[in-house]
Amino acid sequence: MNLLLTTDTHVPRRARLLPDELLGAIGAADVVFHAGDWVDEATLDLLAARSRRLVAVYGNNDGPALRARLPEVARAEVAGVRFAVVHETGQARGREERCEQLFADTDVLVFGHSHIPWDTTTAGGLRLLNPGSPTDRRRQPDCTYMTAVATAGALTEVVLHRLPRRGGS
Template sequence: MPTRLLIIADTHVPKRARDLPAQVWDAVDAADVVVHAGDWVDERLLDDLEERARRLVAVWGNNDHGALRERLGEEARVVVDGIHLGVVHETGGAKGREERCSAKYPDLDVLVFGHSHIPWDTTSESGLRLLNPGSPTDRRRQPYCTYLTAVAEDGRLRDVQLHRIVKAPPGSRSPEEA
């Protein structure tokens, strides 16, 4: 049976938004595994996701301190339906990212990362798939707030889809703001 993944990062709650958008909470409810690549900012969101998600795989980011760093690691590694998946917050600059990450994580099939708020989906020469979901609450230099969904099945990742937030969450930067 396929495993449905929700991939998010850089939620920055409540700094950039009071909560996740309803669209993302619906995706949490639909997912078998929720992956969060750091920059939570507030421990309350971690509590809420731990309670609501069927399974949560998560790390802390550079904006996370105190209890978040005590409860989460800097890196996470799991096997999801035969896929060796890693999660980190930062991978360094975009230039040379594929080669750098392939060298650092030779045993992974997929590496999820955040930090930049810029969606990213590439595959290195070694076959490592690199995914950044952007941010569901802070679009930064992007036209939309975003998140990813995917399906893991029999050791393959398929149906990777970047979703735009239809309505900006209260207190977040909407696409109309410059």
């Protein structure tokens, strides 16, 4: 199963549109994970329409309308891999231990909020993935998203994709 991981799209606050490369990758994915901070319902509707399966949560910048449509934490099993999705995990220091306790029944935790790509595995085997942001790089060199493959209970081919810079990034 081909996966796409994204978060912190912030449309239309940080970008007017999602990058074409991201939209194309969404169409190629079997499952799309979005870890919150959509900002507008139109982006949720767009991803829901283009995705075969969307697993998504709301973030701290998402208002009542998005919160009414999305959970704070989402869970899904894909090809035998147990996923959880949440927007915020707190400060980087102690993240692995904190998340390992909170998501003990999970193989992979997809999160956002910081706009900083993150890929670590805890001592207990929980994989933590933050795909960064495809529209708001903040202090990062590039806007980013991730792809991966889930098969036979394993997550493989995790790739951080760097998007070309556009004006105002």
